[in-house]
Amino acid sequence: MVKMIGTEPSSELEWDEPLGRVPIFSYGSGHMLNDITSSCWFTYLLVFLTDVGLSPSDAAIVMLSGQLADGFTTIFVGELIDRFGHFKLWHAGGSILVAISFSSVFGSCLPCKLTGTNSSTLETVGYSIFASIFNVGWAVTQVAHMSMVNCMTSNPTSRVALVSCRNAFTMVANLSLYGIALLIFTLMRSVSVLVQYRWIAYTAISIGCCFVVAFLIGTKEPGLNQPSQDKSLSRISWAHWFKKVLYYQVALVYMCTRLVTNVSQAFLAFYVINDLGMHQSSKALVPAIIYVCSLVVSVMLQETRWSGWRLKNYFSAGAMIWILSGIGIVLLPSSMHNFMYALSITIGAANALMTVTSISMEGVLVGEDLNGCAFVYGSLSFIDKVSCGIALYILESYQGSTKISENQELAYGYSVTRLGLGLVPAVFSLLSAIVAHTMDLPEARRRPLVEPLLA
Numbered sequence: 001m002v003k004m005i006g007t008e009p010s011s012e013l014e015w016d017e018p019l020g021r022v023p024i025f026s027y028g029s030g031h032m033l034n035d036i037t038s039s040c041w042f043t044y045l046l047v048f049l050t051d052v053g054l055s056p057s058d059a060a061i062v063m064l065s066g067q068l069a070d071g072f073t074t075i076f077v078g079e080l081i082d083r084f085g086h087f088k089l090w091h092a093g094g095s096i097l098v099a100i101s102f103s104s105v106f107g108s109c110l111p112c113k114l115t116g117t118n119s120s121t122l123e124t125v126g127y128s129i130f131a132s133i134f135n136v137g138w139a140v141t142q143v144a145h146m147s148m149v150n151c152m153t154s155n156p157t158s159r160v161a162l163v164s165c166r167n168a169f170t171m172v173a174n175l176s177l178y179g180i181a182l183l184i185f186t187l188m189r190s191v192s193v194l195v196q197y198r199w200i201a202y203t204a205i206s207i208g209c210c211f212v213v214a215f216l217i218g219t220k221e222p223g224l225n226q227p228s229q230d231k232s233l234s235r236i237s238w239a240h241w242f243k244k245v246l247y248y249q250v251a252l253v254y255m256c257t258r259l260v261t262n263v264s265q266a267f268l269a270f271y272v273i274n275d276l277g278m279h280q281s282s283k284a285l286v287p288a289i290i291y292v293c294s295l296v297v298s299v300m301l302q303e304t305r306w307s308g309w310r311l312k313n314y315f316s317a318g319a320m321i322w323i324l325s326g327i328g329i330v331l332l333p334s335s336m337h338n339f340m341y342a343l344s345i346t347i348g349a350a351n352a353l354m355t356v357t358s359i360s361m362e363g364v365l366v367g368e369d370l371n372g373c374a375f376v377y378g379s380l381s382f383i384d385k386v387s388c389g390i391a392l393y394i395l396e397s398y399q400g401s402t403k404i405s406e407n408q409e410l411a412y413g414y415s416v417t418r419l420g421l422g423l424v425p426a427v428f429s430l431l432s433a434i435v436a437h438t439m440d441l442p443e444a445r446r447r448p449l450v451e452p453l454l455a
Contacts, residue, residue, distance in 0.1 A: 028165030030215030033208025035173030060396035066131035067389025073139035078378020090144035097137025104130040151222035171295030182284035256432035258384040260425040267421040276337035293348025308441030318353025319433035326426030
């Protein structure tokens, strides 16, 4: 008992101390490889696959196979991390798998080369295999990285700062990807689409790996069993989370948020080129504007002192902005396509508000129950990946099977791409805002950061 009084309180106070800028920035850089490849995956995969000859429905199958592999992997990886820990080891292994397999996702069909045939079925199977391998590695890295937040500090403000910094690096990754794409699309117009995307993939992998190395060197391995006076250190079972109403609320909000960001990102390139008739460079420029605005808002959110009601209100504000943006996308005529640049600003702000706060709600859900945190992040990621995969499969399959005449499209003005980019995210934004307001988020002690991140 004397030992507990003499040592544990000081250790617990140290764990509750707010983090400085260095550990926060080091942690935030750890998801760069995942983010830059994910940006390429959602923005250009469907465009790339249809450009190389796959039908929209076959391209949707490739996307779905990757999403399902990602989703199921998160469940098993979450359980293994909860059992054995070693966050950085899992992170490094997943990153290696991502780096090796991603170039093949945007490369040529390997089974087609080996067999000497180019059937659409074999191409679909070939791309699906590498898409699945890539997403397995992606899921391992994501769960390990997200699970670290609650094990690095108990300070609620620092936890949100870690999430916000991670989101800021996500914006940097996306901006880097679109900068690379814009440069390659501009300078390599004479080469084939396959070669263009291969260069984008190789460059993205190189940049992402540099940040992974920086993360592994600069981030201290956290432990699952951090100091706490009133908590059992035994591993928490899955049933513990399924009994909590807040688990289902956070799961639904997070799923809707990911549907909003991923579905809109997947259809953005199609929309600006096919529906608005903008220049080819706009499929890199418009997403870049979105992520510049997201980056600015994410950095601003790092300085906010968070509470439960602020998380809900900021999230709802982002959802409302997305609803208005979605209405604008649905109604925007091609003759006013330049207005899309203004909509990009509002979409970027809405994405940042919804993403930072929804992930932070996961941290509130976990609280100090650290020995089950990986399962929470893994299971919610499973819901995210499967739902996004199914949604994109349905929309893309419908787009490929529906033949709309030119006169019909002019009369109604609502293509599947337009509805997928505008209406679907708006509906999920509304649903998530309603659920967020029903949450009872516990209030936690709040301390400011040791150093303001904008100083």
